[in-house]
Amino acid sequence: MGRFMDGWVLPTLDDTNREFFTSGRIILRECADCQTIQHPPEDVCHSCGGTSFAGRGATGTGTLYSYTVVRHPLHPVLAERVPYTIAVVSLDDYPSVRVTGNLLEVAPEDVRVGLAVRAVWEEVPDADGGEMIRLLQWTPA
Amino acid sequence: MQRSSAVVGVGESQFYRRGGSPDTEFQLACTAIRRAVEDAGLDLSDVDGIVSYMDTRNNPVRLAAALGLPRLEFTAQTFGGGGNGAASAVLIADAAVTAGYARNVVVFRALAQGQFGRFGQARVGAGAGVSGSAAYTAPYGLLSAAHINAVQTTRFMHEYGVTQDSLFEVAFTSYDNAQRNPRALRNGTPLTREDYDESRWIAEPFHLFDCCPENDGAAAIVVSSPEQARDLRKGGVPILAGAQGLEHRGGVDAFNEAPFPTAHFRHVAESLWARAGVGPQDVPVAQFYENFTGPVLMAITEMGFSPPEELDQWVTGGALRWPHGGLPINTSGGNLGEAYIHGFGLVTEAVRQIRGESTSQVGEPELSLMVAGPGYAPGSAVLFCKD
Numbered sequence: 382m383g384r385f386m387d388g389w390v391l392p393t394l395d396d397t398n399r400e401f402f403t404s405g406r407i408i409l410r411e412c413a414d415c416q417t418i419q420h421p422p423e424d425v426c427h428s429c430g431g432t433s434f435a436g437r438g439a440t441g442t443g444t445l446y447s448y449t450v451v452r453h454p455l456h457p458v459l460a461e462r463v464p465y466t467i468a469v470v471s472l473d474d475y476p477s478v479r480v481t482g483n484l485l486e487v488a489p490e491d492v493r494v495g496l497a498v499r500a501v502w503e504e505v506p507d508a509d510g511g512e513m514i515r516l517l518q519w520t521p522a
Numbered sequence: 523m524q525r526s527s528a529v530v531g532v533g534e535s536q537f538y539r540r541g542g543s544p545d546t547e548f549q550l551a552c553t554a555i556r557r558a559v560e561d562a563g564l565d566l567s568d569v570d571g572i573v574s575y576m577d578t579r580n581n582p583v584r585l586a587a588a589l590g591l592p593r594l595e596f597t598a599q600t601f602g603g604g605g606n607g608a609a610s611a612v613l614i615a616d617a618a619v620t621a622g623y624a625r626n627v628v629v630f631r632a633l634a635q636g637q638f639g640r641f642g643q644a645r646v647g648a649g650a651g652v653s654g655s656a657a658y659t660a661p662y663g664l665l666s667a668a669h670i671n672a673v674q675t676t677r678f679m680h681e682y683g684v685t686q687d688s689l690f691e692v693a694f695t696s697y698d699n700a701q702r703n704p705r706a707l708r709n710g711t712p713l714t715r716e717d718y719d720e721s722r723w724i725a726e727p728f729h730l731f732d733c734c735p736e737n738d739g740a741a742a743i744v745v746s747s748p749e750q751a752r753d754l755r756k757g758g759v760p761i762l763a764g765a766q767g768l769e770h771r772g773g774v775d776a777f778n779e780a781p782f783p784t785a786h787f788r789h790v791a792e793s794l795w796a797r798a799g800v801g802p803q804d805v806p807v808a809q810f811y812e813n814f815t816g817p818v819l820m821a822i823t824e825m826g827f828s829p830p831e832e833l834d835q836w837v838t839g840g841a842l843r844w845p846h847g848g849l850p851i852n853t854s855g856g857n858l859g860e861a862y863i864h865g866f867g868l869v870t871e872a873v874r875q876i877r878g879e880s881t882s883q884v885g886e887p888e889l890s891l892m893v894a895g896p897g898y899a900p901g902s903a904v905l906f907c908k909d
Contacts, residue, residue: 390660393651401724402657421776447680447777449672452723455665456790467664469673469777479777483662491727494680508651 528758531562541636571624575607594616605895632740675816700859773899817896
């Protein structure tokens with residue numbers, strides 16, 4: 382089986398999400414005024430109303446907070462992907478932030494809440510072919 | 523609020539499996555509204571308000587023309603929340619009647635999923651780009667309500683020791699109650715544990731039978747003043763209290779809502795019970811919107827019927843079953859067993875329980891609760907009472 386993203390949908394890059402989807406690192410958005418980390422990004426800081434943000438890197442390790450193993454494909458392309466695991470990961474250095482991805486290299490029956498995981502990156506050109514997307518995925522730590 | 527308005531009529535179209543309706547969605551809406559008005563003993567010319575939710579395609583402007591309403595005074599619908607708007611739509615009607623903006627307000631939901639896009643189907647195309655918060659989910663194949671609610675439920679089961687047996691109980695209860703309801707699409711097809719276990723996985727922990735079907739149909743009620751209700755043939759079922767809302771960041775996308783997981787009823791429960799002056803221990807029967815079984819369990823505990831740590835034992839002990847459980851739920855068969863009309867069949871059923879008209883009647887209840895679509899913010903719930 383090929384990579385999950387091949388022939389599938391990709392993020393449309395914009396000024397808010399470009400760093401997260403192209404840097405090959407987990408870059409979260411931190412409010413320039415109150416330093417609150419907010420994910421997914423929004424135009425306005427939910428803590429102080431600030432509108433300026435700076436990138437803040439995370440280490441790329443975390444814990445599987447929740448998941449589902451999808452077995453029924455909702456799209457013809459996904460018929461070749463099932464079963465696949467959608468992972469929600471609590472980051473080690475920002476535990477209140479949860480980031481998504483697929484959990485790779487773990488058989489569906491072995492997936493457990495609490496599994497230690499680490500970030501890996503899959504590269505694919507964006508829909509216009511102009512920029513390289515580096516999509517966050519997860520494997521066992 | 524506090525009996526300042528009452529439901530005077532309920533009505534439904536015939537229900538169909540997805541794609542089975544010979545009538546258009548708009549025609550189904552008109553049928554349900556006509557029947558609710560007829561049930562009340564009112565005339566269509568008495569209707570002066572129309573309310574719905576979930577971005578209805580059946581615009582009140584079209585409806586008022588088609589139904590021959592001589593004078594429309596009030597229209598509104600709720601924001602967001604999908605099926606979680608089912609109860610808050612009733613609250614809008616309550617507010618409109620209480621404030622005097624309209625005298626007889628119809629609240630309805632109609633859908634014909636065979637004629638429009640399916641809610642359970644992916645609405646993305648391969649090779650396309652996705653923006654906003656979907657950029658963080660769709661590229662991973664996280665597309666539908668089933669996926670979102672499955673992730674919520676996995677964490678809920680992990681935190682509180684909730685088992686698949688409890689999920690089965692929710693599905694079983696709806697199917698079982700459907701066997702007594704002639705309107706129910708699943709009447710004649712009871713669900714056994716074997717059927718459940720052997721049904722295919724959709725997204726773990728959801729089997730096929732943990733998921734709502736997709737149906738065609740419509741349901742409606744009429745909300746009027748208590749004075750008007752006393753002059754009508756079936757009287758009124760007063761709205762004792764209702765609540766809608768969410769906590770700060772309660773509806774943030776991509777699993778970053780605080781708290782997580784939640785069915786979005788902690789705040790609703792607090793407000794509802796405070797306004798009603800009663801508590802969950804006083805409620806003998808309830809309707810809980812089943813999009814999926816797991817979120818129903820989350821909603822039950824957040825509404826205060828069982829501490830989450832005790833939920834599994836309580837539910838697997840038969841608490842939700844009619845007639846002897848401590849809290850019989852979804853007595854019409856609900857979304858799973860009767861028909862999936864985005865929860866509005868649960869509103870009509872909650873009213874029927876107070877009237878004593880349910881096919882799975884729970885005694886002569888003084889209170890009857892309807893809790894809308896769990897897992898989507900903002901949450902909403904409405905509590906009906908005896909006049």
